[in-house]
Amino acid sequence: MTTAPTTHRAPWRSRNGLELPDRVPRADRAAWEARGLCPDADLFTLFREHALAAPGRDAVVDERGALSYGELYAEVLRVAGLFAEAGLGPRDVIALRLPNGRLAAAAELAVYALGAVALPYPLGGGVRDTLSLLARSRAGGAVLSESEDLAATAELPWLRAVFTTGPDAAPGVRRLDRAPEDGPFRPSGPPAESTAPARILVSSGSETEPKMIAYSHQAMAGGRAAYVRALADAPARTGPRTPADSSARAGAPAFTGSPAGPATPPGFPVVPGPSAEPEPPVAPPRLLVLVPLASSYGSLGVPVGLAALGGTLIVRGRFDAADALRATVEHRPTHLFGVPTMLRRMADLPRLPGEDTSSLRAVVSSGAALPASTAAACLERFGVPVVTVYGSSDGVNCHTAAPGAPAGDTAGTPDPAVAVLRIVRPDGTPADTGEPGEIQAKGPMTPLCYVAAPDLDARYRTADGWVRTGDLGALDGKGRLQVLGRLRNVVIRGGHTISPAEVEQELGTHPGIAEAVCVPVPDEEFGERLCACVRPVPGAPAPALGDVTAHLAARGLERRKFPEYLLVLDRMPLRPTGKVCRRTAAARAAAALGVDTPPGATVFAERSR
The missing domain is CATH 3.40.50.980 (Rossmann fold)
Known part of the structure; x- marks a missing residue:
């Protein structure tokens, strides 16, 4: 038998x-290995090979200088x-x-x-x-x-x-x-072994305690590295390049990805250039990572940027917009990674004398939705479109760096070398093209499991290995992902459901608003009302609620989704990861509005110190 x-x-x-x-089905993992999407090597072995091959190359650049x-x-x-x-x-x-x-x-x-x-x-x-x-x-x-x-x-x-x-x-x-x-x-x-656990990612998520998600060496060096490799194909610089626009120093070895696979992720079409001449080798990337390396987003730094890719990691002990801008000019990164708040604060700074950021091939935003005004400000400041990454520590990723037409207002086209995405109805059946449903993911980046939390495995993983994101989305006719908000992150006003993410997306197109986050405030009559917390563009007058709702009306947002309060802040409250802290913003809104503030009010918070 x-x-x-x-x-x-x-x-x-x-x-x-x-x-x-x-929790990944063995058949799926075997298929990814057969396609070369999961390298058969651990992270230390990959790092050691880079160190032995190029011991003089910059590995880490911090406030103390460069370490080879x-x-x-x-x-x-x-x-x-x-x-x-x-x-x-x-x-x-x-x-x-x-x-x-x-x-x-x-x-x-x-x-x-x-x-x-x-x-x-x-x-x-x-x-x-x-x-x-x-x-x-x-x-x-x-x-x-x-x-x-x-x-x-x-x-x-x-x-x-x-x-x-x-x-x-x-x-x-x-x-x-x-x-x-x-x-x-x-x-x-x-x-x-390459399939053994390597790193546990920590995410605050929506749980009472931080979630922990275990990743294998393969998932880090394969799927997670594939999305960073794809940034080499990010949209081209819009402005002219300068002679200083070079990410490689003379004699630097070519960047061809990890020993387990090519630099271009499998599954992408190869787009021929204007001539039959072969493309010159791509130098190892120089990654300026502004978020904590210990965060989920920051995990692209050590296990990916150093171990898998053999690049240079540029980091700062703490985020300061002026310091980050100086680091961009001085250390000439090829890629800049931050959350939208960080990128916007950098873009709003006055230009430095002789400022040259032409080394950048991509500015990458993740961790929160990218407002349209922030994307425009970064494009004008840095000369490259912002690559947006939709993802989470649970093993979900979709980015706008894939070759092909720009993604526009979508989160990009799912990369099969990272994670395939599907949209599922509440009854578990596949949604039609354009039909909203829960976003689910599975691919070479899929983690092993939640740590010491079988209840989370049961809640967020299907029996056949798909990760349930809890996010609402749709795939359009071209296979591009549209993220429509959190299934659970909603405001219930008198029985009507409002998605804060939808309102925030439209507020991000207001020319006078640099940042916006929408939070619920308690209300005796309706249960909750929506408050928009905004930071004006530096030098611009603070908007009034009427101006904001007029803008939303012009954008076509339904009137029942309009914020009923506006809280003007000089600085958004941030979490240690650099994301806006919604809980703190909601608490500040409740404190500033009080119980006697009628709907329709614009309130100015005390200046942050």
């Missing part, structure tokens, strides 16, 4: 008892040696809470060198996040840079090793700024 093949691989199990099952691949490789082995000295190894989860910089990159790559699983998460979430994430992941080690976090770890008895970046370590806390007693880590062979 023959045994039927199993649908999934056996779960990965940590030394502390955490199980990470692979050879120097970063030595730093990775030093940190890995400290981890191994503390008893950490392949069956451990190691949490990392560090600011952007060379140490954050080295620490994450050191985790991969051990064959362990990295759990980076951004600064600023408070001790509650630390306790929640480390407890649910049953982390065996942690690198923490905030004293409050260090004190909290005493509550976690299975946490065997805690490191700090400062020289004054508390009792029982190890220093990360020293040499290991037994010398640097000595790698011998691949530390992990």
Whole structure:
């Protein structure tokens, strides 16, 4: 009697008892491997190959200067040696809470060198996040840079090793700024299988605790890297290029993608150039990543930009628009990654003397919907259209960098090398072309599972491996995705449902509004009313509610969806990831409006300090 093949691989199990099952059907993964969409290599091995091939190439550029691949490789082995000295190894989860910089990159790559699983998460979430994430992941080690976090770890008895970046370590806390007693880590062979878990992405999402999603080495170096590779085919610069417009230094090796596959993602047509001459080799990308490397969006930095692509990672310890603009001019990135708020603040700054941003091949926006006014401001400032990325830590991605006609007001055409998308009706049947439904995704970027949350796996994964996004969308006749909002992020006014995302999209076309977010405010009569929180364009007069609703009417928005309050802010409240914090905006709106403010009011908040 023959045994039927199993649908999934056996779960990965940590030394502390955490199980990470692979929710991707084995047949799907085998098909992606056969098409070359999932490389058969782990992230450390890929990084090591780049370091040995081009040790002099810039790996990380931060406020301290440039660190070459050879120097970063030595730093990775030093940190890995400290981890191994503390008893950490392949069956451990190691949490990392560090600011952007060379140490954050080295620490994450050191985790991969051990064959362990990295759990980076951004600064600023408070001790509650630390306790929640480390407890649910049953982390065996942690690198923490905030004293409050260090004190909290005493509550976690299975946490065997805690490191700090400062020289004054508390009792029982190890220093990360020293040499290991037994010398640097000595790698011998691949530390992990390509299908093993590599990194856990953290997302606040809509849950009461941060969600954790486990990704394999394949998903990072394959599907997630494919969308970054596709940015090389982003729309061309609109203005003239200057002689300084070169992302490669003389003698730099050609960027041809990871050893597992070509630079152009499989599944895309090859568009011939104007001549039969072969295209010159593309130099490794220089990625200026403004978001935290520890965020879901920021995961394109270390595992993709460094390990998979062999590029240069340009980072800042914290976001400041003027500093980011100077970094763009000084370090000449080929790609700039940020959330819309960051990009808009950069575009609104006065031009620097002799400012030259012609090195940019793409400005990339993700993490929130891109307002039309922000896209226009960035196009005018940087000379390249903004590539928008619709995606989430759950394994969803669609971008407007694919070859072909511009996507216009859509989120782009799904890339089969990253994730195929489908639209599903509430009863689970496929939606027709143009018919709204839930967006679902599956492809080489699909993660293994949610961490320590079988309820989330049951809620957000179908039996055949599709990720349920909870987003409402439609695919048009050309296969392009239109994102229509969150299925659950709605305002209910007197029984009528309003999508804040729809209103925000139209507010983004107002020439006097730089940023806008719509939030519900409590109302005794209707339950909720809609308040638009806006930041005016610098130098422009603050709009009044009547002006805003007139603009929305001219855009064709239904009157019942108009905001009934307008809160004018000088600065949007932000989360640690750089996204607008809707919860804080709603709280500020409720506080500013009070219980006696009649509908139809325009209110000015006190200036932020």
